[in-house]
Amino acid sequence: MIAELGAFALILAFVLSIAQAALSAAGRVRNSAALTGAGEGAAAGAFIGVAAAFAALVHAFVTSDFSVVNVAANSHTAQPLFYKITGAWGSHEGSMLLWCLALTGYGAVVALTGRGLPWRLKATTVAVQGGLGVLFLGYTVFASNPLLRAASPAIEGASLNPLLQDPFFAIHPPFLYSGYVGMSVVFSLGVAALVEGRVDAAWARWVRPWSLVAWSLLTIGITLGSFWSYYVLGWGGWWAWDPVENASFMPWLVATALLHSATVTEKRGAMAAWTVFLALLAFTFSMLGAFLVRSGILTSVHAFALEPKRGILLLDILGVAAGSGFALFAWRAPSLPPGGLFAPISRESGLLLNNLFLSAATVSVLFGTLYPLIAQAAFGAAVSVGPPYFNLVFGSLMAAVLLILPIGPLMAWKRGELAGVLQRLWWAALAAVVAGALVFAFHEPRKAFAGAGVALAVWLIGGTLTELAERARLGRTSLGESGRRLRVLPRGAWGMTFAHIGLGVFLLGAAIDGTGKMETAKVMAVGDQIDAGGGYHLSLDQVGQVDGPNYVAQRGTLSVTRNGKPVCTATPERHFYPAGGQSTSKVALCLRGVSDVYVVFGEQRMGSGGAPGWLVRVYWNPWARMIFLGPLLMALGGGISLSDRRLRLGLPRRATQTRGAAAMEPAE
């Protein structure tokens, strides 16, 4: 019964989305506050409907209602409660419902809180958001309904894929989807701005918080997913340039460019058309990702429920939404008023260069991801594009972004002075060169990439700290005065500082881990020792049997010593899930500072001398944790920036009135 109620609520939400789009648009055309108000009510109603449907799906999973097809395919009675709940979004259908939940949720928030937004702009935004809701809810109701009943209920479910039964996996989709779909608000605002013919600082001030929310959530989502693949897949890698990973990375790159260009539009009124373009593009890439992942058009290790029919529907949605958005852009953008002028050497130009290289980097990811398809269609050639391509092309374009990054924030708006800025950065440059040279000289194995990566990271962190010191007038005024200056620094400036330092931290980790990783493997019997390099030795003390809730496991207990001193005990496991007949391995991580001793317990083999042995693999992953710490710092920066008084949702109009001087602040 509850599943039927959920299905009904879902259909209701679909109808309410139609009402939301129609009423808001009609209200905008007729200048009727009653109609737009009704549209806002419909937006809230659509969210409540989807939330009810989602709750019904979770209920079906929790109660193991195997008469619901989706539950039977993705759950099992023996599964722990936590994974029963997360199984609700572990499938194509369930994850699309999660997508719709986020979409209507954002729509409701815009409808109910956007009081400061000019009412015409708001009505159009809510209408466009409703239109997107119609597309995606229509898809979910008619082509991908997770609440459908089976003709004959199954007795037992097929179980969620064991690899997905992991806390990090379980929580990363909600972040990821909130990020992807958060771009829909930016998209709707972009379309509304084109319709209203109004792209100005006030509009940009609205785009920034929404893109910050989406960007921060997406950053967390990608990081959690990356960490999950790091410690669950058992190969110690954290990014494989797989099409599905790229699909999540491209919207992130575009959103990053958007955050920067929206700054220029907000502060200087310049680059307005470009900012709108990126606003449309960010959600387009989100939708492209949804299509690529779900259509099975690209071969990925993360192969999805591959159904060409649904893939084509998603492509249609992408075509309709993005197509009309960009058609509108082509029509209206040329008539947008030109923004403020700026000299070739200025902060605007710095941000423009950032956008140029970020766009090219996005294109390299897009090209690399789609090229196998293009080559197949154009000249019938089967070509692979793998990590070596991305590391080289994307890496060199991003290196350019990182090189100019510290210079931009030190530059004055409108007309800057390069020589003066470089003068202030000399110590950061010196520190970068020295650090790079030291790493190149002493880091084993000697790799140019490690030296270059560390040098860029130090340049980045040093440059960002220089900018902070400049704002505090450190050394040129009393310490107390500097402290006071830091305390009154706008949150947005702190956000930028955290995000840029986070990027540097990430890069340090990526450079050192990427080149210094050591792997050893050995068939070990109980009592055997393995030399993992770096002074680390592991000995296999015992192997035991463990019974989990829905698996049985073999657990190895290894004591880890460094130069003879005990460091930690690693207990990697090998799980067997009888429900699906799959085995997975549970990696043991022994955290050493920001580095990991990473232990994988493999299959049983005959060891030396006929005793039973197990294949044990040990990785030394130096500085690996910085790869995940950095992006979290970046997301934290997004959050801090979001708490800036000027950007707080709902406040902008008042802020512009009471703080007319805001545009003159030297903020980021």
Place this chain on the structure above:
Amino acid sequence: MRLGGLLAVLGALACLAAAEDPADQLPNPAQEAHARALFKEIRCVVCQNESIDDSEAEVAGNLRQAVRAQVAEGRSDHQIKAYLVQRYGEFILLRPVFSPGNALLWIGPFLIVLAGAGVLAFRTRRAPVPEARLTDAEEAKLRELNDF
């Protein structure tokens, strides 16, 4: 790294990194390291999207053996790749070759940088920035801001 995406084939990933199986390694560590570096550029042709360094599939194992054998014989990377391409086609190379057909892939992103820079240069040349002039009131405000 998208959610539900990880269904069908992920089972194979659970036991990745088959390449370091001690039973197969070359006795010469330098040659072994060389072979491992090559593995990362060679696709496991039957897998979804993995290099032979990662895959546990049988084909990947055979390819690793073939590559190790050729490395041990002292053949160059170029010769080994040519041998693989001849047998399996370009599909096997994870780093696409730089050929006229693939030129757009390799230089396309850099062309975008050039084109973008060209457009920007053109626009800034057309629109010289007038010297900013502040009114007296703005000057006063600026002084006030600078003082705090």
